[in-house]
Amino acid sequence: MAPGVAEIQRGLAAGKFSSVEITQDYLARIAQHNPALNCFISVTDEIALEQARRADAALAKGQAAALTGVPLAHKDLFCTDGVKTSCASRILDNFIAPYDASVIENFKRDGAVMLGKTNMDEFAMGSSNENSCYGAVANPWNTECVPGGSSGGSAAAVAANLAPGATGTDTGGSIRQPAALCGITGIKPTYGRVSRYGMIAYGSSLDQGGPFARSAEDCALLLQTMSGFDRRDSTSAERAVPDFSGALGEGVEGLKIGLPQEYFADGLDGKIAAVIETAIDELRKLGAEVRDISLPNTDLSIPTYYVIAMAECSSNLSRFDGVRFGHRCDNPVDLEDLYKRSRGEGFGAEVKRRIMIGTYALSAGYYDAYYLKAQQLRRLIKEDFQKAFDSVDLILGPTTPETAFKIGAKSNDPVSMYLQDIYTISLNLAGLPGMSLPVGFVDGLPVGMQLIGNYFDETGLLNTAHSYQQVSDWHLQIPEAFR
Amino acid sequence: MTLKTEDVRNIAHLARLHIDEADIEQYVTDLSSILDLVDEMNRVDSSGVTPLANPLDATQRLRDDEVTETDQRDKFQRIAPDVEQGFYRVPKVIE
Amino acid sequence: MSEWESVIGLEIHAQLATRSKIFSGASTAFGAAPNTQACAVDLGMPGVLPVLNREVVTMAIRFGVAIDAEIDHRSVFARKNYFYPDLPKGYQISQYELPIVGKGHIFISPAEGEHREIGITRAHLEEDAGKSIHDQFVDQTGIDLNRAGTPLLEIVSEPDMRSAKEAVAYARKIHSLVRYLEICDGNMQEGSFRCDANVSVRHKGEDKLGTRAELKNINSFRFLERAINFEIERQIDLIEDGGKVVQETRLYDSERDETRSMRSKEEANDYRYFPDPDLLPVAITEADIASIRAALPxxxxxxxxxxxxxxxxxxxxxxxxxxxxxxxxxxxxxxxxxxxxxxxxxxxxxxxxxxxxxxxxxxxxxxxxxxxxxxxxxxxxxxxxxxxxxxxxxxxxxxxxxxxxxxxxxxxGLRQITDSGAIESLIDAVIAANPEQVEQFRAGKEKVLGFFVGQVMQQSQGKANPGQVNAILREKLKS
Incomplete structure (x- = not known):
């Protein structure tokens, strides 16, 4: 069994092992298994061991902070001062970030150890982690399958126990979907809960950072460190962060859970539906009240999401121009050549597609039909949720319509790839918190269940997931090859 | 919505992206199918709905007018492709 | 053919006199070594985010109140997307819909006794771009981003002016106003106050506006007047020769005293404005406006x-x-x-x-x-x-x-001599020395008095009180 974050904390506190020892263990596991999985872009051995040594010194002096000595991995779009931060893009292949993201600062403050930077879909654009200039990531449960995306490297690393926890970002499902496909737990908090400063932007009004771990208990610990108001992010929520761990164990007795009928409709694989039903029964047994609800605009969320995300990314990615950082083409003949070739060579096909659609959607004559329309639908989608939360405390459904698919199966059809996000993206449009936890297997591949909370109710999500995990052990499963 | 090759060329230019001639047709196909997906938005009449730009409908926080940053030029320029005498350099711009 | 009339509107960029930039904590001081005042936010580093400077909002509202403008309770920042090396993010954070200052007006006096009301369409906040230096390197342009992110208030007038003189009077009035309000140092040489002029011509009595040219690169009021006058002439000549004015941006060249087309901006711009998702709408309350109004000089x-x-x-x-x-x-x-x-x-x-x-x-x-x-x-x-x-x-x-x-x-020793005794003795000496002129005066030649005053003043080295000199002289000459 793999130790989780909480267990490592306890072990370090009790002196069962040192941070250096456990860090070395993980570095050895990464060295052994990463070639098969390709979930790390950079392994930062030296930094990790240095941080571990300092952690051990702090522990010895009784000066441990919240995560002192706990080794973690970070998605390669969080800027890390002095360490390559690539977004899995050729355009940033040579980019050594000159500063730390707020999330990274928070982990440093709390004493965590950085094992390395994880692979991802380029600029977080993708649902399979195949869009990486460093190659696809394999799913530890079946290395012929995708781990999901865009935070596929982080999810695969935790699933294969190459790290007890990892950070991810979620713009349309990029934490929840890979968590589901890799059989681990992941939470996307409310928009504004975790600072976006230093998190390289994809869709600014949708992006939100969050953790992956085996359990809700571990996610609570990591989210605690990641969360909090940041004056450097104008969209950061200026409100107190509750004690996530402290609220675990409150149980689900009397909790009103809504099942959106749209999430259990035609598109859902019947075997997945059956697994989810079983998990719902477990929650019923624990005292939760389950009822049907409706989110009528669910099927609008995909087109709405893609217009907004692509419009925002088309502008966000303009700064990658070969002038101040990143890839520059050889011997540009003039300015236009510098821009076009640097960007043309630097960005992969999916990134280019999204930039082009976004550019088109914002261009003269199309703004109202696309961007403005999408923002109107965005409000309708948000209102669906608000109405639902008048009668329920929590919404529950599948995280994905199918389990992990084969690498290459959808890579020639961008639209079928986008449809993987049907259950996850409406939360980003609404800004609501959501999490995925493992609830079983279909044909040897994990199934994720999604919990959706009201604004800033991460506590409700974590508590519900924790209650379920007290009576199940799906989250403790490790693929045989990585035990 | 079906785009023409000329549309794709124009968009690529506006976005300053070099696209190989050989790939243009694939982009025409892919972008057109994405736009078909996007056009599903038109199934709903949303006239009169206030657009939602930020999920929390929050308002802007303001910072005090204080200089908090120090000179980090050397650090920032260490990762730049072409700098000289403190300037970033690009091919000559003719105005 | 009827008389020509020129129609002029100005876009003035006033750099707001804050200590730090509009969206970052970097200094706005002028004249630092290149790129030493460009922080991660100003450089558009991946992952950085803008946070709005409170003082910038206050200053813009102060201007709005002073021109009696409408001030909306919500103001929104938008991205204006275009690629240029001195624009680090590939977009400028500006305002499009919902600018901070709406419709207002001011009065100008282009000449003594003349008063005209000039409408102001809007004033919006935006960040300045950096500077492109073309003469530092042989085949390269150097980019200095110290100025990037400096707060600007762009003040857009109605096309209410009918001559270069009126345009200058308006520009001077705005210049004076922003300095009164202490929101801009007005230094035109350093670029703290820049004017772009939209100029078109039409026949008097026509309602429709002619095609306009936008004149840029004007860094003094003198050049503003010259550039507009040159452009008016150019457009009239062009039309009278059977040509057509094209809508374009033209640079004013003060050395040659002419405007010329900017070829590099030929391409039609499609700025793809949309609300900046990194910034939220600015909420402005009546109380905010009232307290700013109360504090106006x-x-x-x-x-x-x-x-x-x-x-x-x-x-x-x-x-x-x-x-x-x-x-x-x-x-x-x-x-x-x-x-x-x-x-x-x-x-x-x-x-x-x-x-x-x-x-x-x-x-x-x-x-x-x-x-x-x-x-x-x-x-x-x-x-x-x-x-x-x-x-x-x-x-x-x-x-x-x-x-x-x-x-x-x-x-x-310039103290005036007011002792009448001293003045009298000076006068006596002058009268004694000029009997001929005394005769002339007494014969009725009044203007000889001036000669005597001059002589006395000269003798006193200018120090005698001229009033006293006059009075005593008259008395003595008459007697």
Whole structure:
């Protein structure tokens, strides 16, 4: 069994092992298994061991902070001062970030150890982690399958126990979907809960950072460190962060859970539906009240999401121009050549597609039909949720319509790839918190269940997931090859 | 919505992206199918709905007018492709 | 063919006088070594985010209140997308819909006694771009991003002006206003106050606007007038020769005194404006506006009216004295030191002092003669210590840095002779020496009196009180 974050904390506190020892263990596991999985872009051995040594010194002096000595991995779009931060893009292949993201600062403050930077879909654009200039990531449960995306490297690393926890970002499902496909737990908090400063932007009004771990208990610990108001992010929520761990164990007795009928409709694989039903029964047994609800605009969320995300990314990615950082083409003949070739060579096909659609959607004559329309639908989608939360405390459904698919199966059809996000993206449009936890297997591949909370109710999500995990052990499963 | 090759060329230019001639047709196909997906938005009449730009409908926080940053030029320029005498350099711009 | 009429609107970029940038904590100080005042946010580093400077909002509202403008309770920042090396993010954070300042107006006096109302369409906040340096390297352009992120208030006028002179009067008025409000230092050389002019021509009586050209790169009021006049001529000539004006951006070349088309901006722009998702709508309450209004300094129009009503100055002098806050402050400081000398001080400031400053190309704040020094000089005329003529000499000496009026008067022995005994003996000597002229006067040739006054003043080295000299001379010559 793999130790989780909480267990490592306890072990370090009790002196069962040192941070250096456990860090070395993980570095050895990464060295052994990463070639098969390709979930790390950079392994930062030296930094990790240095941080571990300092952690051990702090522990010895009784000066441990919240995560002192706990080794973690970070998605390669969080800027890390002095360490390559690539977004899995050729355009940033040579980019050594000159500063730390707020999330990274928070982990440093709390004493965590950085094992390395994880692979991802380029600029977080993708649902399979195949869009990486460093190659696809394999799913530890079946290395012929995708781990999901865009935070596929982080999810695969935790699933294969190459790290007890990892950070991810979620713009349309990029934490929840890979968590589901890799059989681990992941939470996307409310928009504004975790600072976006230093998190390289994809869709600014949708992006939100969050953790992956085996359990809700571990996610609570990591989210605690990641969360909090940041004056450097104008969209950061200026409100107190509750004690996530402290609220675990409150149980689900009397909790009103809504099942959106749209999430259990035609598109859902019947075997997945059956697994989810079983998990719902477990929650019923624990005292939760389950009822049907409706989110009528669910099927609008995909087109709405893609217009907004692509419009925002088309502008966000303009700064990658070969002038101040990143890839520059050889011997540009003039300015236009510098821009076009640097960007043309630097960005992969999916990134280019999204930039082009976004550019088109914002261009003269199309703004109202696309961007403005999408923002109107965005409000309708948000209102669906608000109405639902008048009668329920929590919404529950599948995280994905199918389990992990084969690498290459959808890579020639961008639209079928986008449809993987049907259950996850409406939360980003609404800004609501959501999490995925493992609830079983279909044909040897994990199934994720999604919990959706009201604004800033991460506590409700974590508590519900924790209650379920007290009576199940799906989250403790490790693929045989990585035990 | 079906785009023409000329549309794709124009968009690529506006976005300053070099696209190989050989790939243009694939982009025409892919972008057109994405736009078909996007056009599903038109199934709903949303006239009169206030657009939602930020999920929390929050308002802007303001910072005090204080200089908090120090000179980090050397650090920032260490990762730049072409700098000289403190300037970033690009091919000559003719105005 | 009917007469031509030119139609002019101005876009003025006033750099707001904040310590730090609009969206970052980097300094806005002018003149630092390249890229030393460009922080991660200004450089558009991956992952950075903008946070709005409170002072920028306050300053914009102050301007809005001063031009009696509509101020919405919500103001939104938008991204204006285009690629240019001095624009680090590939977009400029500006405002499109919902600018912070809506419709307002100001009054200008293009000439003595003339008053016109000029409409202001809007004023919006935006970040400045960096600078492209074309002459530093042979085949390369150098980019300095120190200026990137400096706060600008872009003030857009209605096309209400009909001549270059009116356009200049409007620009000067805005220049004066932003300095009164202490929101912009107005330094045109350093680019803190920049004017772009939209110029078109049409036949008088037509309602439809002609095709306009946008003139850029104008860094003084003199060049603004010249550039507009050149452009008006160019457009009229073009149309009269059967050509057509094309909508374009034209650069003013002050060395050749002409405008020319900017070929590099030929391509039609599609800026793809959309609300910046990194920034939220700015909420402005009535209370915010009221407190800013309450803290406004006396504005030029109010001050001018007070100078006319309470100090009895002419409309023209009041206009000139209030044209800049510095001049008005100079006048008011001097007046406090020499109460009651309203007209005298106004005349000295607008006459000799303005002339001297102009000649030396100095700002009134840099004057060697302080308001207190000028007040002392005027007081010495009033109390008959010196004559107006001697005062010019004292003024010149003060200008040259010889010290205060009293010290100069003492050192040079310029105190006026008012002792009638002394004056009488001077006059007696002059009369005795010029019997011929005495005869002429007595024969009725009144203008010979001037000759005698001149002689007496010369003998006294200008120090005799001219009034007394006149009176005593008349008496003595008649007898």
């Amino acid at each position: 006396e504005l030029p129009e109010q001050k001018k009216q007070r100078f006319i009503d309470a100090l009895g100055l002419s409309d023209y002098n009041a206009e000139l004295l209030t044209a800049s806050r510095e001049t008005a402050t100079y006048f008011e400081t001097a007046l406090a030191a020499a109460p009651g000398q309203n007209a005298q001080l106004a005349n000295w400031i607008l006459g000799d002092l303005a002339g001297a400053l102009n000649k030396a190309a100095l700002d009134i704040n840099a004057s060697t003669i302080t308001p207190e020094m000028l007040a002392q000089l005027v007081a010495r005329i009033a109390d008959n210590t010196i004559s107006g003529k001697i005062a010019k000499e004292v003024f010149e000496a003060m200008w040259q840095g010889e010290g205060e009026a009293d010290a100069i008067i003492e050192a040079r």
